[in-house]
Structures are given as C-alpha cells and as structure tokens.
Amino acid sequence: xxxxxxxxTDEQLDAYQVRHLQLHGRYHELAPHLVPMDYTKDPDCKxxxxxxxxxxxxxxxxxxxxxxxxxxxxxxGNLSFNEFVDMFSVLSEMAxxxxxxxxAFKIYDFNVDNYLCKEDLEKTLNxxxxxxxxxxxxxxVCQKAIEEADLDxxxxxSFADFxxxxxxxxxxxx
Amino acid sequence: xxxxxxQVEEKKKVIAxxxxxxxxxxxxxxxxxxxxxxxxxxxxALGKGRGRKLYxxxxxxxxxxxxxxxxFENFKTACIPWERKIKDVESHFGSSVASYFxxxxxxxxxxxxxxxxxxxxxxxPEILMGLPYGSIPRKTVPREEQPTAMDYSVLFEFGGYCKxxxxxxxxxDHERTIGLLQFRLPLSYLLVGVGIFGYSLMVxxxxxxxxxxxxxxxxxEGDFTFSWKMFTSWxxxxxxxxxxxxxxxxxxxxxxxxxxxxxxxxxxxxxxxxRFLRVLANFMIISCLGGSGYLIYFVVKRSxxxxxxxxxxxxxxxxxxxxxxxxxxxxxxxxxxxxxxxLEDYHPRIALKWQLGRIFALFLGNLYTFLFALFDEVNAKLxxxxxxxxxxxxxxxxxxxxxxxxxxxxxxxxxxxxVVEFVKLIVSDIQVTYLTILIGDFVRAVTVRFLNYCWCWDxxxxxxxxxxxxISGNVLGLIFNQGMIWMGAFYAPGLVGLNVLRxxxxxxxxxxxxMCCNVPHERVFKxxxxxxxxxxxxxxxxxLSLLPVVxxxxxxxxxxxxxxxxxxxxxxxxxxETIEQDLPAFIGNIFTYATNxxxxxxxxxxxxxxLYYLNALSKGxxxxxxxxxxxxxxxxDEEKNRRNNKDSTNQVMKDLEDLLPNKSLAPPPIEEDKSxxxxxxxxxxxxxxxxxxxxxxxxxxxxxxxxPGPRRGPPGNARGPQPGPGRGRGRxxxxxx
Numbered sequence: 001x002x003x004x005x006x007x008x009t010d011e012q013l014d015a016y017q018v019r020h021l022q023l024h025g026r027y028h029e030l031a032p033h034l035v036p037m038d039y040t041k042d043p044d045c046k047x048x049x050x051x052x053x054x055x056x057x058x059x060x061x062x063x064x065x066x067x068x069x070x071x072x073x074x075x076x077g078n079l080s081f082n083e084f085v086d087m088f089s090v091l092s093e094m095a096x097x098x099x100x101x102x103x104a105f106k107i108y109d110f111n112v113d114n115y116l117c118k119e120d121l122e123k124t125l126n127x128x129x130x131x132x133x134x135x136x137x138x139x140x141v142c143q144k145a146i147e148e149a150d151l152d153x154x155x156x157x158s159f160a161d162f163x164x165x166x167x168x169x170x171x172x173x174x
Numbered sequence: 175x176x177x178x179x180x181q182v183e184e185k186k187k188v189i190a191x192x193x194x195x196x197x198x199x200x201x202x203x204x205x206x207x208x209x210x211x212x213x214x215x216x217x218x219a220l221g222k223g224r225g226r227k228l229y230x231x232x233x234x235x236x237x238x239x240x241x242x243x244x245x246f247e248n249f250k251t252a253c254i255p256w257e258r259k260i261k262d263v264e265s266h267f268g269s270s271v272a273s274y275f276x277x278x279x280x281x282x283x284x285x286x287x288x289x290x291x292x293x294x295x296x297x298x299p300e301i302l303m304g305l306p307y308g309s310i311p312r313k314t315v316p317r318e319e320q321p322t323a324m325d326y327s328v329l330f331e332f333g334g335y336c337k338x339x340x341x342x343x344x345x346x347d348h349e350r351t352i353g354l355l356q357f358r359l360p361l362s363y364l365l366v367g368v369g370i371f372g373y374s375l376m377v378x379x380x381x382x383x384x385x386x387x388x389x390x391x392x393x394x395e396g397d398f399t400f401s402w403k404m405f406t407s408w409x410x411x412x413x414x415x416x417x418x419x420x421x422x423x424x425x426x427x428x429x430x431x432x433x434x435x436x437x438x439x440x441x442x443x444x445x446x447x448x449r450f451l452r453v454l455a456n457f458m459i460i461s462c463l464g465g466s467g468y469l470i471y472f473v474v475k476r477s478x479x480x481x482x483x484x485x486x487x488x489x490x491x492x493x494x495x496x497x498x499x500x501x502x503x504x505x506x507x508x509x510x511x512x513x514x515x516x517l518e519d520y521h522p523r524i525a526l527k528w529q530l531g532r533i534f535a536l537f538l539g540n541l542y543t544f545l546f547a548l549f550d551e552v553n554a555k556l557x558x559x560x561x562x563x564x565x566x567x568x569x570x571x572x573x574x575x576x577x578x579x580x581x582x583x584x585x586x587x588x589x590x591x592x593v594v595e596f597v598k599l600i601v602s603d604i605q606v607t608y609l610t611i612l613i614g615d616f617v618r619a620v621t622v623r624f625l626n627y628c629w630c631w632d633x634x635x636x637x638x639x640x641x642x643x644x645i646s647g648n649v650l651g652l653i654f655n656q657g658m659i660w661m662g663a664f665y666a667p668g669l670v671g672l673n674v675l676r677x678x679x680x681x682x683x684x685x686x687x688x689m690c691c692n693v694p695h696e697r698v699f700k701x702x703x704x705x706x707x708x709x710x711x712x713x714x715x716x717x718l719s720l721l722p723v724v725x726x727x728x729x730x731x732x733x734x735x736x737x738x739x740x741x742x743x744x745x746x747x748x749x750x751e752t753i754e755q756d757l758p759a760f761i762g763n764i765f766t767y768a769t770n771x772x773x774x775x776x777x778x779x780x781x782x783x784x785l786y787y788l789n790a791l792s793k794g795x796x797x798x799x800x801x802x803x804x805x806x807x808x809x810x811d812e813e814k815n816r817r818n819n820k821d822s823t824n825q826v827m828k829d830l831e832d833l834l835p836n837k838s839l840a841p842p843p844i845e846e847d848k849s850x851x852x853x854x855x856x857x858x859x860x861x862x863x864x865x866x867x868x869x870x871x872x873x874x875x876x877x878x879x880x881x882p883g884p885r886r887g888p889p890g891n892a893r894g895p896q897p898g899p900g901r902g903r904g905r906x907x908x909x910x911x
Contacts, residue, residue, distance in 0.1 A: 063408070121404065140433060141400050
C-alpha cells in the first residue's frame with residue numbers, strides 16, 4: 001500500500017530529510033518480492049548490481065556500473081536501501097560540490113587504487129566516446145589530461161589534483 | 175551554561191553539515207541520532223524549540239524554487255525553434271557546421287520582423303484602404319499585355335499581373351492620405367523603407383556587442399581543456415537512448431576538435447617555403463577575381479545589345495545570360511579558391527576565414543559590376559525619357575503603349591525595370607542554390623552509394639565519395655542574399671515576404687540534406703564561440719546595400735506616374751510636406767534648426783571624439799586582462815615547480831637566488847613526517863627553501879613536503895622563520911574514504 005505509518009516510523013522519516021517515500025517506492029519496484037514493505041525494523045536486504053543499472057536514470061549512463069559499485073559497501077555493486085538513498089542524494093542537485101567531487105573521483109577510479117592513472121583515464125575516455133577514437137588519439141588525450149591536471153608530477157592524478165581541477169570547471173554540477 | 179550552549183551549537187552544526195560528509199548512510203544516521211538527542215534534551219532547557227520544523231520548511235521551499243527554475247529554463251529552451259534539429263547536426267558534424275544553421279535561424283528571425291513591418295505598415299493599408307486594382311492606370315495591366323498577363327512564363331519573369339501588383343513599387347498610389355483613417359501612405363512607405371535599414375543595423379550591432387562579451391575567437395582558453403572534457407562532458411540527466419547516442423557523437427567530435435587544435439600547436443614550420451606559397455596563392459586568386467569581374471561586365475553589355483535587337487528571336491539562354499553567368503561564377507570559383515588555398519596550409523579555422531573573405535570579394539565584385547553596368551543603361555534611358563516627357567505624345571502612349579522593343583519603358587518606370595531585373599536575379603540565385611544542393615550532394619550521394627556495388631574502384635573512399643558541407647559557400651550565399659533583399663526591399667515590398675519563405679524552406683531542406691548526404695569534415699574544428707565574423711560581414715553588406723537605395727532616394731526624381739512618390743521633385747519631399755502641413759509649426763522650426771550645418775558638424779565631431787575615447791578605454795582593459803592572465807599563469811607555474819621540488823624555472827628567480835649570500839650554508843634537508851598525501855619519493859628530496867619568496871602567495875593546499883628549520887629570507891622579506899611541520903595541519907587531510 002504505502003501508508004506512511006507502516007513503512008517507516010516518524011523518527012526515521014525525520015532523520016532522512018529526503019524524499020524518502022518515493023525512493024522507497026522506486027527501490028521496491030525493482031524487486032518487489034525481495035524488498036519488504038516494512039522498514040521499521042531496519043531489515044537487511046541488498047539488491048544486486050544488475051537490477052539497479054536498469055533503472056531509467058542510469059540506463060544510458062556510460063559509468064553506471066562504476067557509480068553503483070562506488071556506493072556499495074562491498075564494492076561489488078549490491079546496494080542496501082541506505083546506500084541506494086545515499087547514491088541518489090549525491091547525484092541530486094542539492095548535493096554540495098565537494099561531495100560530488102569526492103564521489104566523482106571514486107567513480108572514475110576503475111582499479112580502486114585512489115589514483116587516476118593512465119589506464120583509468122583511457123577506460124573513461126573509451127566509455128565516453130564508445131571507442132570511436134583511434135588509439136593514438138586516446139593516447140594524446142590522456143597524456144594531455146595528465147599534463148594539465150597533475151601537479152605533483154607522478155604521472156597520475158591524486159585526489160588533490162582532481163579536486164583542484166574539477167572545482168574550477170564551469171559545468172561540473174551536472 | 176555557556177559550555178552547554180556551545181555544545182548544542184556544535185551539534186546543530188553537525189546536523190546541518192551532515193549531508194556534506196561522504197560517510198556511509200549508517201554512520202550518518204548514528205551520528206544524526208546522537209546529535210539530535212543531545213540537542214533535543216538541552217534545547218528544551220535553553221528555551222528554543224521550533225528550529226527543526228522551520229529548517230525542514232526552508233529546505234522544501236529551496237527545493238521547490240530550484241525545480242521551478244529548472245522547469246522554466248526547460249520551457250524557454252523548448253520554445254526556441256529547430257533547436258533539436260540543430261543539436262542533431264551539431265552532434266554529428268561539429269560546431270562549425272551547426273553555426274551556419276544557427277546563423278540561418280537568426281536571419282529568419284530578422285526577416286520575420288522586417289516582413290511584419292513592411293506588411294503591416296505598407297502593404298496592408300494599400301490593399302485594404304487604397305484604390306482597388308484596375309481603377310487607375312498604374313494599377314492596371316495595359317491592354318496589350320492582357321492576353322499574356324496570366325501566362326506562367328510571363329508571371330515567372332515577374333511580368334504580367336505580378337508587375338502590377340502590390341509586390342512592386344509601382345502599384346502604390348501617391349495620394350497623400352488614403353481611407354477613413356487618413357493613413358499617410360507615401361510617408362509610411364518612405365519611413366518603413368528607411369526603418370528597415372535602421373532596425374537591421376541596430377540588431378546586427380547589438381548581436382555583435384553581445385558576442386564580443388562572450389569573447390574568444392574559438393581558440394581554446396582555459397588550462398584544463400582535456401581534463402574538463404573528459405570528466406564533465408557527460409550529461410547525467412540523459413535517459414533517452416537516442417539522446418545518448420547524440421551525446422556520444424558530440425563528445426567524440428568535441429575531442430576530435432581539441433585534438434586538431436593541439437596538433438596545430440605542435441606542428442613544425444618551414445617559414446620561407448610557406449610564405450612563398452602563400453604569396454603565390456594570393457596572386458592566383460586575385461587574378462581570378464579580376465577575370466570574373468571583367469566577364470560580368472562583358473556579358474551585361476552583350477545582353478543590352480541583344481535587347482536592342484528583335485525581342486522574339488532571343489533564345490532562353492541569351493535572354494538569361496547574365497543571371498546564368500553570375501550563378502556559374504558563384505558556383506565554380508569557390509571550389510577553385512579552396513583548391514588553391516591548400517597551398518597555404520593554415521589551421522582549418524583560419525583557412526575558413528580566408529576562404530570567406532575571398533568569396534566575399536568575389537560576390538561583391540560581381541554584384542557591383544552588375545549594378546554599374548545596369549546603371550549605365552538606366553542613365554542612358556533617363557536621357558531619352560526626359561526628351562520624350564515634354565511631348566504630348568507621351569500621354570498618348572500611356573494608353574497605347576507599344577511593346578515593340580524590349581526596352582520601351584515609357585509607361586513603366588525605369589526604376590521598376592531595374593527592380594524587376596534585380597528580383598529575377600535573386601530568384602534565379604535561390605533556384606541555383608537549391609539545385610546545387612540537390613545535384614551536388616544528393617544525386618552524388620545516391621550515385622556513390624549504389625554504383626559502388628558495380629564499380630571498379632571504391633567510390634566511397636576515393637573519388638568522388640560523399641560531399642562535405644560547404645560552410646563558407648553557404649554562409650556567404652546567405653549574407654549576399656540578405657544584402658540583395660535589403661537593396662530591393664524599398665522598391666519591391668513583396669521581396670521580404672519572399673525571403674521569409676525562402677529561409678524557412680532552406681532550413682528544412684538543408685538540415686535534411688546535410689544529415690542525409692554529407693559526411694563530417696575530415697578535420698573537425700571548433701567554430702568561433704561568437705559568430706562575430708559572420709556578423710561583421712553582414713554589417714559590411716548592410717552598408718553596401720544601403721548606398722544604392724539612399725542614392726536613389728536622394729537624387730533620382732520619381733517617375734511621373736509610378737509609385738507612391740510620383741509628382742514630387744524628390745522622394746523625401748514627402749517628409750517635408752508632412753512636417754509643413756500636419757505637424758504644428760514649432761516642430762518645423764526645430765527641424766530647420768537641427769538640419770543646420772552649423773549644428774551637425776560639431777555633433778559629428780563630438781561623436782568621433784567619443785569613439786576615439788571608448789576605443790582607448792577598451793584597449794586599456796584588454797591590456798589589464800592580459801596582465802592578470804600572465805600573473806595567474808606565473809603563479810600556477812611556480813606552484814607546480816614547488817611541488818615538483820625542482821628549481822624555479824623563472825630566470826629572474828634563479829638570478830635572485832644566485833645573488834643571495836651564503837647559499838652554501840643552507841641546512842641539509844631533514845626528513846619530514848610522512849603524510850598520507852605525499853608519495854614516498856618526494857619526501858626524500860631537499861626543498862629549495864628560497865621558493866617561498868616567490869611572487870605568488872603560498873598555496874595553502876600544498877602537501878607537507880617542506881623541511882622545517884630556520885630560513886634566511888632575502889633582505890626585505892618580512893616573513894619570519896619557517897614554522898615547523900605543524901603547518902601541515904590544515905592541509906590535505908586524510909583521504910575521505
């Protein structure tokens with residue numbers, strides 16, 4: 001049904017401060033048989049990656065797998081409801097810039113080593129252009145990107161480099 | 175009590191900033207609960223209570239506002255016509271091809287306004303309130319022409335009923351006022367004619383000024399070009415697969431554009447060979463231009479000789495020779511210029527500008543040669559008309575005009591003749607453009623596609639392959655078309671309506687043609703962010719087309735029986751008449767004073783001085799901008815070098831260091847604390863302590879690589895001894911994982 005009283009307690013709603021019920025509705029419809037309607041007891045259920053990346057908001061996004069993986073605790077992309085809410089709150093337009101920068105860095109870091117190395121950049125580029133560029137062009141672009149943003153000279157981008165570069169970008173917020 | 179208050183404040187702050195923390199949801203919830211309990215327990219004690227509800231309300235209002243703003247922006251964007259089409263083209267062909275369509279759309283808007291003015295203030299009153307067709311001689315097809323007046327071929331040449339309709343200047347009556355409302359048609363005609371130019375001028379200059387603010391000549395600015403492209407170009411709000419496809423294409427194109435720019439920067443040069451080739455190319459092009467001008471003059475003179483001979487024996491080709499030759503030149507010369515321009519080896523954006531300039535010179539030369547040749551003819555006619563005018567036989571001819579000779583224009587004003595020729599030229603130009611697209615692109619594409627199956631060499635890869643969209647040719651065609659419309663609008667009010675139709679069909683036709691038959695350029699390059707180059711050309715053309723019209727208004731006296739000014743000595747007499755008769759006396763006095771040369775000369779002088787002053791001011795600002803940019807660049811370089819622990823590359827700094835006394839007494843670098851930010855390698859190297867005296871302010875976010883210890887600054891440096899590792903406290907905190 002959807003009666004407020006039976007899904008969350010009032011305190012829980014207050015605590016979340018987001019459009020909680022709608023999100024729960026979305027979460028629920030991804031896997032109706034798995035997701036309980038009653039969250040008052042904080043049940044522990046996770047949805048697999050494959051279900052989440054099929055949501056219309058994420059379906060066309062080239063980085064959908066990485067996005068879901070970076071919000072999941074186990075790193076494999078299985079999201080509990082809390083993590084689900086987390087993901088949408090960061091992606092929303094109310095999220096502050098610094099927060100988005102942090103998560104953006106995590107998303108682009110394919111091998112999860114806390115640095116954006118050349119392979120990470122190459123993967124990002126290929127996902128963005130659907131591999132339309134020739135290898136030489138890919139090489140050139142990654143080289144230039146590292147040249148531009150790398151401030152400590154280690155040929156990869158640490159978080160400070162990334163943040164320094166991204167906060168100056170005019171249209172980062174989307 | 176105070177301590178408690180402080181704690182409550184702190185907890186409140188934690189609650190407020192909870193969203194900003196990149197923690198897991200669980201952790202956030204725990205912290206939130208704790209903080210809220212604390213606040214609740216003690217807030218009651220302190221006497222406040224409604225904070226939370228108010229906060230929630232404020233958040234909701236903020237969200238609603240943002241959503242409303244977003245919706246409104248979306249609505250505004252959806253109202254722009256053809257936006258989707260143009261974005262499609264842009265994503266596949268790049269911003270330079272799309273800039274042509276944006277320009278086309280802008281022109282359409284301009285013409286729509288001009289048409290509105292012309293139609294509402296001139297054509298409509300004449301049709302509604304003026305004398306109907308057939309009532310006076312100028313509105314009637316002469317008896318001889320009547321049998322053929324409805325023939326398609328005659329209509330096509332703008333003869334017959336067309337010539338005697340409201341489309342042309344000759345139809346309009348010269349009565350001072352018409353209809354119930356006493357609408358002053360001749361005055362309105364003149365003012366609208368002039369107003370068209372005024373409005374166009376204002377709009378073009380306003381657009382140029384607006385574009386100038388956005389600055390940039392298309393060359394990449396900014397320091398993080400590639401990085402930004404890589405990390406911020408995807409639009410996370412896309413949910414539609416087709417839009418996503420377009421977005422992928424546009425991102426790829428955008429990368430390719432930047433790559434082209436980058437490669438240009440890295441090219442090597444052999445200056446002398448280049449210069450020689452460029453001079454050679456320019457020489458060849460100038461000779462082409464001269465040749466084409468001469469050809470046109472020759473053809474126009476020849477057509478007049480044809481006309482003097484028997485009318486009926488002229489073949490179609492000979493009758494339309496002039497238009498044919500002009501169109502042919504317009505078709506053949508631009509590709510020729512492009513081939514010659516390959517000798518010059520410029521960056522594609524600069525090559526485009528040169529190409530535009532050359533084609534512009536070509537069209538201009540052609541048009542003016544054409545006009546001069548025609549004017550020659552008109553002057554000859556004027557002489558002959560003046561001699562006939564005084565004889566009574568002329569009045570007789572008005573009713574029994576004989577069209578024995580193609581140039582018997584005694585009952586059709588000479589200006590009308592010129593205008594009809596002009597309109598024919600414009601129409602044939604339009605037809606040629608459409609035909610070119612059809613044949614040059616569509617038929618070519620179809621042939622290549624289907625013949626490829628049974629041809630010996632690969633048609634798609636080699637010759638002729640698919641065509642690329644010819645930006646320069648199309649843009650200039652558009653600009654010149656507009657110039658001709660401006661020239662003709664005063665004498666043929668229907669021309670503006672014709673142009674509106676033409677632009678509308680052009681938009682759809684060319685969008686379809688480009689998506690269907692063209693391939694993207696081999697080297698996709700980024701258009702200038704502003705369309706100022708096109709606007710500048712348009713402005714020039716506007717002035718050039720203003721000249722003939724103003725000339726005729728001021729000097730030629732209108733024909734006796736044709737047009738709204740007939741009967742006056744000069745056309746602007748209408749205005750004088752109105753001022754004298756309709757407006758109160760003192761306004762007449764004001765105008766007399768205002769047109770006194772003694773007043774006008776100082777006014778002109780003042781304007782020139784103001785121009786000079788503003789120019790100097792803007793130059794000053796540009797210089798200041800450059801200085802600031804340079805400073806920022808230097809600051810960034812210094813920062814980079816400091817982080818890399820290298821010597822400052824700034825020669826001045828190096829010299830300064832050399833001058834310092836006791837350089838050898840610098841303390842050996844001490845190992846710094848390991849901070850999670852630094853890599854193991856960097857910590858070992860010594861830091862050049864002198865770097866701190868650089869011109870830039872120290873970056874508070876630098877990682878802790880500084881050796882502690884006493885430092886000597888250069889004389890005059892107010893900075894004290896270097897603080898110890900504690901300085902690193904506030905910077906580069908632990909990675910937030």
